[in-house]
Amino acid sequence: MVKKQRSLQRREESLSRDSIIEASVALLDSGGEDGLTFRALSERLSTGPGAIYWHIADKSDLLTAACDSVVARTIHEIVETTPEETIRAIAAGLFDAISTHPWIGSALTSAPGASPIVRIVESIGQQICQLHVPETHQWTAAGALMAFILGVSSQNAANGQLARRQNLDRTDFLEALSTTWSQLDPEEYPFARSVAGRIRDHDDRADFLAGIDLILMGIESMRLRSQA
Amino acid sequence: MVKKQRSLQRREESLSRDSIIEASVALLDSGGEDGLTFRALSERLSTGPGAIYWHIADKSDLLTAACDSVVARTIHEIVETTPEETIRAIAAGLFDAISTHPWIGSALTSAPGASPIVRIVESIGQQICQLHVPETHQWTAAGALMAFILGVSSQNAANGQLARRQNLDRTDFLEALSTTWSQLDPEEYPFARSVAGRIRDHDDRADFLAGIDLILMGIESMRLRSQA
DNA sequence: ACACTAATGGAACGGGATTCCATTCCCAAG
DNA sequence: CTTGGGAATGGAATCCCGTTCCATTAGTGT
Known part of the structure; x- marks a missing residue:
């Protein structure tokens, strides 16, 4: 589950911890605490919830990181x-x-x-x-x-x-x-x-x-x- | 939805706002914030979730009252x-x-x-x-x-x-x-x-x-x- | 070219709050 | 004593959430 270090990006517009956090902050700002859901997040990032879990442990991890x-x-x-x-x-x-x-x-x-x-x-x-x-x-x-x-x-x-x-x-x-x-x-x-x-x-x-x-x-x- | 004043109890062992709050405090104390769910609450009071909603507006109302x-x-x-x-x-x-x-x-x-x-x-x-x-x-x-x-x-x-x-x-x-x-x-x-x-x-x-x-x-x- | 792994994304699961509604209970009017 | 009707009940059903699972893809070292 832990992300290994990687010096090179794999895909151009790939998902990354930072991009997820950025999107989370945006969702939280516009919709409050309830605005941040994995569904809304995956839609905004045009991916599935599973992909997000590759980069983030769980919702509390996400919240702490956004914070x-x-x-x-x-x-x-x-x-x-x-x-x-x-x-x-x-x-x-x-x-x-x-x-x-x-x-x-x-x-x-x-x-x-x-x-x-x-x-x-x-x-x-x-x-x-x-x-x-x-x-x-x-x-x-x-x-x-x-x-x-x-x-x-x-x-x-x-x-x-x-x-x-x-x-x-x-x-x-x-x-x-x-x-x-x-x-x-x-x-x-x-x-x-x-x-x-x-x-x-x-x-x-x-x-x-x-x-x-x-x-x-x-x-x-x-x-x-x-x-x- | 608002409970009308009633001088007489209807059933002996009836549900009441107070008994619900008492049970909620017990659940919260034993299981933390996650311990209070309408399912657990209705089981403890041996009734259904619907009956609770007759006495309480929603979960936040319940939490404030317990508090x-x-x-x-x-x-x-x-x-x-x-x-x-x-x-x-x-x-x-x-x-x-x-x-x-x-x-x-x-x-x-x-x-x-x-x-x-x-x-x-x-x-x-x-x-x-x-x-x-x-x-x-x-x-x-x-x-x-x-x-x-x-x-x-x-x-x-x-x-x-x-x-x-x-x-x-x-x-x-x-x-x-x-x-x-x-x-x-x-x-x-x-x-x-x-x-x-x-x-x-x-x-x-x-x-x-x-x-x-x-x-x-x-x-x-x-x-x-x-x-x- | 091949195999191997990081990464993806979507379907499915369990459980939460809340709503809906058929049913039951009790009082009061006839 | 009956009975009508509102107060109260409780369980089924809905909808959404976090999380898991897994078949599939895309790069990378050989």
Whole structure:
């Protein structure tokens, strides 16, 4: 089943792992997670499902690979400046990538420790090092940042998909959510009611970056504390 | 399709939404996300799939309901002390609940704005209020905490499931991950290599709670800053 | 030219969610 | 006590998915 190394292409327009992944990303982007099926894929590549299995282990392999190709591209585009700024750029880049390709969110959570995750840990970790976080706390800091970035971005992407399923745009969706929350039982849900209004016209991306700053502040005070 | 209100039970051992949800939770707990199928469910309830659809809209409805029942129970068990301590308790409670019922993680991300999420936002938000966070920042703080809690817990649960699929216990799994990371290219992945050792015997739960403290510290400095 | 293997592609299988519908059950009106 | 009708049931049937199987093809070293 493992593909042997081969220096020469066999047919001109042959199937290849890369071309399959490229087509998968296109299908995922246009049709969401359900858009990627081996039937749709084989039709798009004008071949049969069997041929695809020669190059790919199974669907989860395919999903991880598609994910990795997008994550790699995203991280590669980051330009490095100060550590804090670079972390913000990584965060924003991933947030935007997951907004554009909502399927990445769920793909990442079902591929722990795999290639895309390592890329992300690495790019964040390098900045953490430059922030002079003591070695014993580096993993905590990097892990917290990564979890937060993936958690919020995925949640945000899921929101967008839910809205799309109901044929609403973002504004209408938030409007509906805000209305629902404001009609909750005041006894049981005072907080949800009180923030309902703010939900309506908040900016997810800005909130997300505010959260990143919150964590960066926390890392800073942790660093100061451990130096003392 | 909507079930009309009925004050009287029709048959003694009849199907009910609650009994279906209870059975679903049992199936999910014993067999993971794939354990819940309408076939298995109808067999366990000794009925047909059609009967279930009378009480439940579709599978996502079922999953959200199962999720809600566990989340509600978890949050109900929290005993309120100081705001910080209560937030830690909520966080730990959800972390543990998601560890025990790994399927909750993915169920939550695919049900944004729905009942279980509202419960969580509410319980966290009430504590945020008591921390005297200015109203304009309450949503940022509560949202960041929730995203972090769900993000890390889900990731952790996903790790556990991956390990289980490979028939490894947690230690062996971390061992394998650590080894893989330590063999990465030193040029490209210096950070992942350097933390590989620490991964081996780290405590996910402790790291998680450390991350919560990180965010709480951040919230504190935000509060101080906005007061000045 | 031959044989051998990498690669292909389409048919078939098992199992999932969901729908459909004939049937059963219970209450309430006559 | 009968009976009409809606609530509820359960099993068969549908449609689509991932995956496997296998006969066939296309290049390549001999």
